[in-house]
Amino acid sequence: MIANAKKIADGVYWVGALDWDTREFHGYTLHGSTYNCYLVFGDDKTALIDNVYPGFFPELWARIEDAFAQEGKDEIKIDVMIQNHIEMDHSGSLPDIVEKFPDIEIYCTQIAIPGLKNHWPSLVNKEMNPIKTGDTLDLGGKSFTFINAPMLHWPDSNFTLYNEEGILFSNDAFGQHICSGERYDYELDPKAVENVAKKYFANLITLSSPLVVSKVKEMADAGYLDKVKMIAPCHGVIWTKPQTIIDLYAKWATADCEDKITVIYDTMHHSTQKLAHEIAEGIISEGVKVKMCFLKEDDESDVVTEVLDSKAIALGVPTMMNNPYPNVGKIIYYFNCLSFANAGKKKKAAVFSSKGWGGGAINRLTSDLENAGFDVLEDDALDVHYVPDEKALEQAYELGKKLAKAIKED
Known part of the structure; x- marks a missing residue:
């Protein structure tokens, strides 16, 4: 398969999959979606953040190959796997990645470890590194800070902040089920993006509304939000103006409604x-x-x-x-x-x-x-x-x- 990676920052590439044909996800209707994952090249190590649904590994691999080619690297070697969430649309190709790179270091929340091993029996003996809020990881010139985000929208969920570029890899939070060739919010109609983001919030995040409010406050108090210049979720487009979706989440999470019945x-x-x-x-x-x-x-x-x-x-x-x-x-x-x-x-x-x-x-x-x-x-x-x-x-x-x-x- 031939598929191209999209460079979103220096040494950072979108390498996800486009699911044009799905019409139902998590029990609600949609018109396609994306399984976003990201490859980050450091001076010493290369990290893959999340992966794709089972059956989409060939597309992921083709984009990984292209990203390495764009970086001028002959050898494909991924040293680190950051698994922000265990659901299959985020972890479905983890066994394929481990098969290609048996020594890869896997980082995930503590609660995600048994979940991943339950999902993928081939990984039952694979060592995994638990991460908690405030933990950091250095790839050499590029560093991550981990922010646990339980119930946004599963107990195992995690955010990964790329410190140097201010990119928040937010997994399911701030996502939208959109399938398109465009990768950024400004490339699509703003109202259309808001509408699909609202549907996504209504169907996936509503239950966790109080946690949305507390997590945003926690991140602001810790100084993390001051660093965020881009939000790269696991579904839909990348937010180049992150305050747009942060404000919308605050509105929806606090039931700030118009006069509407x-x-x-x-x-x-x-x-x-x-x-x-x-x-x-x-x-x-x-x-x-x-x-x-x-x-x-x-x-x-x-x-x-x-x-x-x-x-x-x-x-x-x-x-x-x-x-x-x-x-x-x-x-x-x-x-x-x-x-x-x-x-x-x-x-x-x-x-x-x-x-x-x-x-x-x-x-x-x-x-x-x-x-x-x-x-x-x-x-x-x-x-x-x-x-x-x-x-x-x-x-x-x-x-x-x-x-x-x-x-x-x-």
């Missing part, structure tokens, strides 16, 4: 759909932005992305056999996984349903949302028999208005 709904015979549309009209009448998410068509990963920067949601589905329409179960489980309450104060919520018998969906939806960390307006739930008449539609409109007023007054 996401209406999430499904329907069997259009009754709940009619209620949802009228609720939206009530929200709009108060000058509040509304986003509609139709569960029959919209993917859950897109729904939670809208919820991330919303102050409230309205959730409605039909009642089926005295319970919520089963299709709502996936988004409820997703809310439980992400725990939006961790991103600051609780988001408000209203629930609505259409029923044919005695009902039951409203109580279950209310309980489920409260358990997921939402502040539900219980006294304002809307439960309609069969097809909503004009009175029911008026109630839906007023529910939208009330929810909109509640977020403006909060």
Whole structure:
């Protein structure tokens, strides 16, 4: 295979892989991704920071060969492997690297060691060097400082700061699932990059929002952030203006939301759909932005992305056999996984349903949302028999208005 490395600084190369074809990752939809890894040439040693998903090693190796050629080196020799994270999209080619370089020194967090050996049995007897925050590594003229970053987004996660050039190799933090030939943020539309970064945060980082805030403060207090001139994550483009994504993470992690409500709904015979549309009209009448998410068509990963920067949601589905329409179960489980309450104060919520018998969906939806960390307006739930008449539609409109007023007054 022929593939080229991209020089991003003196003696530093992007040597990752482009996954043009993946459409699902970590349970959410996307349109391709990158597995970024980086080769750093020191005077004495050469280090590879992270690697690629199983099956992509030929592409990684082709770029490594090109990087060595660009450096004018005839012999390919990698002395150090820095494994910032154990998931397979970051460690999938570690056995191939060790096979080519049996004496390579592997550096990772203490908790990553058993994880890597569990993932890759061929490495069970391979010595690995545990790293903790503040530890350093000198390649000769180039040095790294390690910053453990547990739960950003796994317990084993680590950041590696290249001191001389101020490049923060941040692994999964600050990433985006973008697949393109461009390597830098300024080469793509800024709003498009922000949108995919938001989706990435919503689906992967929301649960760890308090840790985002504390880690950024910790790095600032230690003087690390003052050194950072570039953030090179393991997915997507490299941030040449790192404060852009740092500020966005601070906003999302603290639930600094605009006046926006996401209406999430499904329907069997259009009754709940009619209620949802009228609720939206009530929200709009108060000058509040509304986003509609139709569960029959919209993917859950897109729904939670809208919820991330919303102050409230309205959730409605039909009642089926005295319970919520089963299709709502996936988004409820997703809310439980992400725990939006961790991103600051609780988001408000209203629930609505259409029923044919005695009902039951409203109580279950209310309980489920409260358990997921939402502040539900219980006294304002809307439960309609069969097809909503004009009175029911008026109630839906007023529910939208009330929810909109509640977020403006909060």
